[in-house]
Amino acid sequence: MSNNDNSVNMTAPSRGYHHGDLRAALLDAGLDLLKSGSAETLSLREVARRVGVSPTAVYRHFPDKAALLKELCIRGALELAQAQAQAMRAAGGGRKGFAATGGAYIRYALANPVLFRIMMANMPPGGFFSSDFSDDQVGIKMLRDNIKSLIPDKAGEEGVLFGMLMSWAQVHGLSMLMLDGHIPVSEDTIKAFESSRLEFRFVPDQPSE
Amino acid sequence: MSNNDNSVNMTAPSRGYHHGDLRAALLDAGLDLLKSGSAETLSLREVARRVGVSPTAVYRHFPDKAALLKELCIRGALELAQAQAQAMRAAGGGRKGFAATGGAYIRYALANPVLFRIMMANMPPGGFFSSDFSDDQVGIKMLRDNIKSLIPDKAGEEGVLFGMLMSWAQVHGLSMLMLDGHIPVSEDTIKAFESSRLEFRFVPDQPSE
DNA sequence: CGCATTATGTTTACAGTGATAACATGTCGA
DNA sequence: TCGACATGTTATCACTGTAAACATAATGCG
Known part of the structure; x- marks a missing residue:
């Protein structure tokens, strides 16, 4: 559930700001990556890439990788x-x-x-x-x-x-x-x-x- | 059993370009690092540093990090x-x-x-x-x-x-x-x-x- | 012995990572 | 309206693993 919703789907729900709900999107993408099991290690940049956002955007929502x-x-x-x-x-x-x-x-x-x-x-x-x-x-x-x-x-x-x-x-x-x-x-x-x-x-x- | 004999001693047998037994030294240093538990992850470069050798020297003895x-x-x-x-x-x-x-x-x-x-x-x-x-x-x-x-x-x-x-x-x-x-x-x-x-x-x- | 071949180590370089700082932009409240 | 604030971007840094080209020592063959 909630993995295909890159950017197109999630634009509307709450009046949103920039990217819909980036925090949730990052978490979903992260979980998705971990479950796909493709990469043995989760990369912060890969998560950002997946969501279509710059690498450092993550730091607006999580202090560091460990927090994510x-x-x-x-x-x-x-x-x-x-x-x-x-x-x-x-x-x-x-x-x-x-x-x-x-x-x-x-x-x-x-x-x-x-x-x-x-x-x-x-x-x-x-x-x-x-x-x-x-x-x-x-x-x-x-x-x-x-x-x-x-x-x-x-x-x-x-x-x-x-x-x-x-x-x-x-x-x-x-x-x-x-x-x-x-x-x-x-x-x-x-x-x-x-x-x-x-x-x-x-x-x-x-x-x- | 063989970590004392290499750690710092490299002065005697290793004057210069060629290090006596680099392969063994790398293994000892690696084991040492893993046992010290200082770093949560072992870095190839750190091992090389420890032995006093350039990072890529490792590749003369191990195809890649996984092999080490x-x-x-x-x-x-x-x-x-x-x-x-x-x-x-x-x-x-x-x-x-x-x-x-x-x-x-x-x-x-x-x-x-x-x-x-x-x-x-x-x-x-x-x-x-x-x-x-x-x-x-x-x-x-x-x-x-x-x-x-x-x-x-x-x-x-x-x-x-x-x-x-x-x-x-x-x-x-x-x-x-x-x-x-x-x-x-x-x-x-x-x-x-x-x-x-x-x-x-x-x-x-x-x-x- | 002399010199080429090979083993070994170095330099340079590249792509990727987590992270910080400075900057840009959109949103919302007074 | 407009400025404060939240959010996202760009530039940059230090670090990683690894490849390619280069340098040096050891070895062996004539």
Whole structure:
């Protein structure tokens, strides 16, 4: 949505200034480039070029490249979270639903390799916990709720946190290793993962073997 | 292991035009830069500068930047594998030893953030399985042997592979999420991970709950 | 030994990048 | 109306990777 609207489409909507809504256009173009995956790295100038504006126009709307990237990160993260939420609904919730969110995570990464990579590397610290994701069925909160409902109560808050870490790390690791070409990219593997059951159990640290 | 012998010493063997062993010096300098973690991205020119040579001299020894990076990847991977092997020995092998290799993986990533990242992103496809790591106690082979000895025989070859994927993804995910600042970097978490017991169980895909 | 061939390093140059400063232009409020 | 302000442009800088032409050292062959 909203990618072909270079200059012709967007002229009218609000009384506009120069170029319609350049800020939004830049974000759209940026997301578009990242999703097309053509370039391994996003160039500020390329974004400007795409929108048909001079390179430095970008700086009227973003202090620097990192700021643009940051916003694109958030867009990507929202999209990812939505994909996960939808997968969860489609799977009917519960343990299967949770597994489906994991599968959706990996599939999103594979479908948007450049975006995903940049998103993860440039998301501001704690970005995934930001209030942008306060929506009930989105992101970290979804993960937390799932873990909470799927592990024994006695695990406690610490157990919930540990479960979150481990689950997230699991799908994130699979995603990254696949993206980087270190393990085969295979829908079968993803399916196997989805229908496997992970357990993380604390083992008291004993000196004896 | 060979970075002290080149950094500043180039005075003795390198009077003048020809630098003793430029190729090695470039690799050492590159590794040094990546390990210092100062720059988020390695610059070819910076490496050359470091060695005291003109920027384009690099091209006499490497076709392009990617080639240099590739070799640095391999160095890093070897070092990582050695760290894992050592951790395994220190832990006395067995299940604890295996857990220790995971901890070593994460700690190596945290100790060498730039190197680790670049290494993972630039390692050629299948690089971790390359013959450079044919040493008995190194890398993927170590992982495979560990998994094989720690899961039930009935799991079969497919089970071994799945276990390898899942274990690797687990530690890799934790490493990346910590590096990217998405989960807290904490030795406690690493320790908790090491003393937890992971189980991956295939669950037959049943329509019922 | 002498000299050509080859390996290695340098200079110069080019296209591309993110970024700053100075300038231009359109928009809107008093 | 008109000037302040927001927005976009041009010029420029420092940096990057890389190619081409050039310079020098090492090597080997007569």
